[in-house]
Amino acid sequence: MSKSTCTVTINGKKIKANVGDTLIDAGLGGRLVLPHDCCSGQCETCRVRVLSGDVDDLGTREKNSVLGCLAVLEGDAEISYDPVPIVKTIKGTVESIRKIKEDYLEVRVRTAKRVTWLPGQYLRATFAGYPPRDYSPTTPLNLDAELDVVVFHIKVYPNSIVSSKLGSEIDKGHSVKLRGPFGNGFLRRQPEPLVLTSTGTGFAPIWSIAVAASLGQPDREIKMIVGSRTREGLYMRDAVRWLRNRGIPITLTASDGDDETVMKARPYELLGDLTEDHIVYSAGAPSHVEATRELALAAGATFYADPFYVAEESNGLRTLANTILRKAKTPFASAAAS
Numbered sequence: 001m002s003k004s005t006c007t008v009t010i011n012g013k014k015i016k017a018n019v020g021d022t023l024i025d026a027g028l029g030g031r032l033v034l035p036h037d038c039c040s041g042q043c044e045t046c047r048v049r050v051l052s053g054d055v056d057d058l059g060t061r062e063k064n065s066v067l068g069c070l071a072v073l074e075g076d077a078e079i080s081y082d083p084v085p086i087v088k089t090i091k092g093t094v095e096s097i098r099k100i101k102e103d104y105l106e107v108r109v110r111t112a113k114r115v116t117w118l119p120g121q122y123l124r125a126t127f128a129g130y131p132p133r134d135y136s137p138t139t140p141l142n143l144d145a146e147l148d149v150v151v152f153h154i155k156v157y158p159n160s161i162v163s164s165k166l167g168s169e170i171d172k173g174h175s176v177k178l179r180g181p182f183g184n185g186f187l188r189r190q191p192e193p194l195v196l197t198s199t200g201t202g203f204a205p206i207w208s209i210a211v212a213a214s215l216g217q218p219d220r221e222i223k224m225i226v227g228s229r230t231r232e233g234l235y236m237r238d239a240v241r242w243l244r245n246r247g248i249p250i251t252l253t254a255s256d257g258d259d260e261t262v263m264k265a266r267p268y269e270l271l272g273d274l275t276e277d278h279i280v281y282s283a284g285a286p287s288h289v290e291a292t293r294e295l296a297l298a299a300g301a302t303f304y305a306d307p308f309y310v311a312e313e314s315n316g317l318r319t320l321a322n323t324i325l326r327k328a329k330t331p332f333a334s335a336a337a338s
């Protein structure tokens with residue numbers, strides 16, 4: 001007869017749990033809150049490493065990691081996760097909205113208290129009177145970061161509920177609440193070579209990761225591939241010079257590329273030979289992230305990405321899209337939409 005209780009060790013802490021508990025519930029039983037957000041397999045925030053033992057991953061396994069909100073204990077197990085900042089809600093106001101390029105805005109929010117996030121994580125922004133949207137905070141393109149100012153890159157979708165109101169109904173002085181940080185696609189201080197790739201405003205988390213890695217680990221090998229549907233959409237062309245000057249190879253791609261300054265290729269086609277030593281971060285369109293994920297995991301590389309939502313559509317569509325992706329074991333891209 002199988003035993004109904006077991007012991008789970010989480011980041012070294014032993015906790016009594018029930019067989020069948022999710023890893024998040026097991027942690028809570030020991031007053032340990034694993035990082036989480038949606039609790040329904042969508043956001044990737046709860047991804048933890050299984051070091052040993054009996055865990056039913058319920059289809060969420062990638063290398064040795066599983067989603068803690070879905071995976072359940074089948075017996076004793078040991079898991080670990082990377083510490084992340086505590087989730088908080090912080091009030092702020094829109095400081096500025098600047099058009100970077102047609103359809104791409106930089107939105108700065110001045111906050112009442114410091115927002116702490118790791119490069120690659122995302123925040124839930126609620127502009128007063130509008131539904132919440134998830135955006136990746138990022139490093140300003142011209143690197144003029146200020147304390148207590150959070151910067152987002154936001155693509156404007158015509159007739160959308162939130163993004164199309166930026167610069168008009170939502171403008172300087174508008175109240176905002178920021179909740180977070182969430183997500184699993186954040187930079188870890190590992191020594192292995194980094195491959196960073198994005199499309200569209202997926203550049204926001206990838207840029208913040210690249211800048212932080214370049215400054216914090218100047219000897220780390222980094223390669224970056226940044227794509228857009230068209231050359232016009234490469235809103236970061238000037239900014240990436242800073243990284244190039246620091247010796248980081250950056251390839252820009254677009255469907256109308258000239259094959260000189262901008263390659264006519266899809267970013268994932270230029271990943272090169274990945275090995276199990278590589279750590280790959282991908283953000284942007286779901287098709288891009290999924291292609292990157294397949295190549296990275298096939299090579300045995302470590303892969304990080306967070307969900308991508310085009311949240312200007314109805315919540316029903318958003319949920320459905322993620323459900324389909326999860327069932328197909330083909331999650332997600334990065335948060336930086338609408």
Ligand code: FES
Pocket residue numbers: 035036037038039040041042043044045046047067068069070
């Ligand atoms: S909390 Fe598990 S995927 Fe969101």
